[in-house]
Amino acid sequence: MDAQQSNSRFKLENVFNLKDRVALVTGGGSGIGLMATQALAVNGAKVYITGRTAEKLDRVANLYSKDIPGQIIPVAADITSKEAIEKLVQTISSKEPALHILINNAGISSSKQNTDAQSAEELQEDLFKHPSGSFDEWDRVFRTNVSQLFFVSTAFLPLLQKGTDMEHGWSSTVINISSVSGIIKLSQRHFAYNASKAAAIHLTKMLAHEVMTSNLKLRVNNIAPGVFPSEMTTQESDEKQKSEIPKEKYEDKMPAGRAGKDEDMAGAVLFTAANQYVNGQTIVVDGGFVLSAGSI
Ligand SMILES: NC(=O)c1ccc[n+]([C@@H]2O[C@H](COP(=O)([O-])OP(=O)(O)OC[C@H]3O[C@@H](n4cnc5c(N)ncnc54)[C@H](OP(=O)(O)O)[C@@H]3O)[C@@H](O)[C@H]2O)c1
Numbered sequence: 001m002d003a004q005q006s007n008s009r010f011k012l013e014n015v016f017n018l019k020d021r022v023a024l025v026t027g028g029g030s031g032i033g034l035m036a037t038q039a040l041a042v043n044g045a046k047v048y049i050t051g052r053t054a055e056k057l058d059r060v061a062n063l064y065s066k067d068i069p070g071q072i073i074p075v076a077a078d079i080t081s082k083e084a085i086e087k088l089v090q091t092i093s094s095k096e097p098a099l100h101i102l103i104n105n106a107g108i109s110s111s112k113q114n115t116d117a118q119s120a121e122e123l124q125e126d127l128f129k130h131p132s133g134s135f136d137e138w139d140r141v142f143r144t145n146v147s148q149l150f151f152v153s154t155a156f157l158p159l160l161q162k163g164t165d166m167e168h169g170w171s172s173t174v175i176n177i178s179s180v181s182g183i184i185k186l187s188q189r190h191f192a193y194n195a196s197k198a199a200a201i202h203l204t205k206m207l208a209h210e211v212m213t214s215n216l217k218l219r220v221n222n223i224a225p226g227v228f229p230s231e232m233t234t235q236e237s238d239e240k241q242k243s244e245i246p247k248e249k250y251e252d253k254m255p256a257g258r259a260g261k262d263e264d265m266a267g268a269v270l271f272t273a274a275n276q277y278v279n280g281q282t283i284v285v286d287g288g289f290v291l292s293a294g295s296i
Helices: 003-008 031-042 054-064 082-095 120-129 135-155 157-165 191-213 262-274 289-293
Strands: 022-026 046-051 071-076 101-104 173-177 219-225 282-285
Touching: 022 031, 022 082, 031 046, 031 054, 031 071, 031 101, 031 173, 031 262, 046 054, 054 071, 071 082, 082 135, 082 157, 101 135, 135 157, 135 173, 135 191, 173 191, 173 262, 191 219, 219 262, 262 282
Parallel strands: 022 046, 022 101, 046 071, 101 173, 173 219, 219 282
Antiparallel strands: none
C-alpha cells in the first residue's frame, strides 16, 4: 500500500462509514433516540425507529428523511413485552437479511423523592412512606430500563450475527443508552432511575462477555450521556420532535457549562457504531459531569 492509499484509510467517510447499514433505534421519536437516528440516517444507514406513539415516529420519518442518503422507517411498538419484541423481530426479519446496529435507547425516569431530611424519621417518611416510593414504581422503571434491554438484545442476536457473517471486517453492535446517573454517587432524588442505569451498565458488560464466550462476533457497548434535551428532561418537544434546555440552566452546574447538543451525541453514536475495536465499554458523554459529581 502506498502512502496515498494509506492516507485515504484515515478519511472520515472510511473511518465512520455506516452507509447501507441497517439499524434499529428504540425510542427513536424524540430526544437522544432521535439524535442517534439522525446521526445514522444522515450518514447513509437505513434506520428503523420504534416507540409507543405512532404519530411521533411518523413525524420524525416525514421531517428528517428528506434529501439524506439513508432512510428512517417508523414501526410503533411497546417493547416491554416479549410478544411485542418478537413481533418487532419478525417485522424487521421480513424486510432485512440482517441487523447491523441495535440502539437500545427507550427509557423512562422515575418519580422524585426528597433527600434533604436530617433525621432518621424524616428520611423514612420521604423515602419509605411517601407514595411515590412504591414497589410498583421500581418495577415499572426496571422493566423499561433494564429487563427490556436484556430481552430486546437477546431477541435480535440471530439477526445481528447475520450482519457480522455477511461481511468480513464488520461486527454488528448493540449500543445501550445508559446514563451518568448509573455512575455517579448522587441519587439525584431518583433512586430507582439511577439504580436502573447502573444495572444497565453492568448488563451491557455481562452481555458483551456472554456473547463473546458463545463465540458470537458482536460488540456490545453502552453510551452514558449526561444531560441532553429530551422529553424526559424538559417534559415536552416541539413540532419537530426536538426539546430545548436553556444554556443558563446548567451554566454553573457542570464543567462544560451547558447541556449536551445533537452533535455531541452524534459523535458518540457514530464512534461507538463504527469503531470495530470497541467492545464491552461505557462511553461517557457528559460535559465533565461525572468529574464534578463524583463517581462511586
Ligand atoms: N436526556 C438525558 O439527559 C439523558 C441522560 C442520560 C440518559 N438518558 C437516557 O436516554 C434514553 C432516551 O431518553 P431521552 O432523554 O431522550 O427521553 P425521551 O425523549 O423521553 O425519549 C425516550 C423515548 O423512549 C420511548 N419509550 C419509552 N418507553 C417505551 C416503551 N415501553 N416502548 C417503546 N418505546 C418507549 C419514548 O416514546 P413513547 O413515549 O412514544 O413510547 C421516547 O421516544 C433513556 O434511556 C434515558 O434514560 C437520557
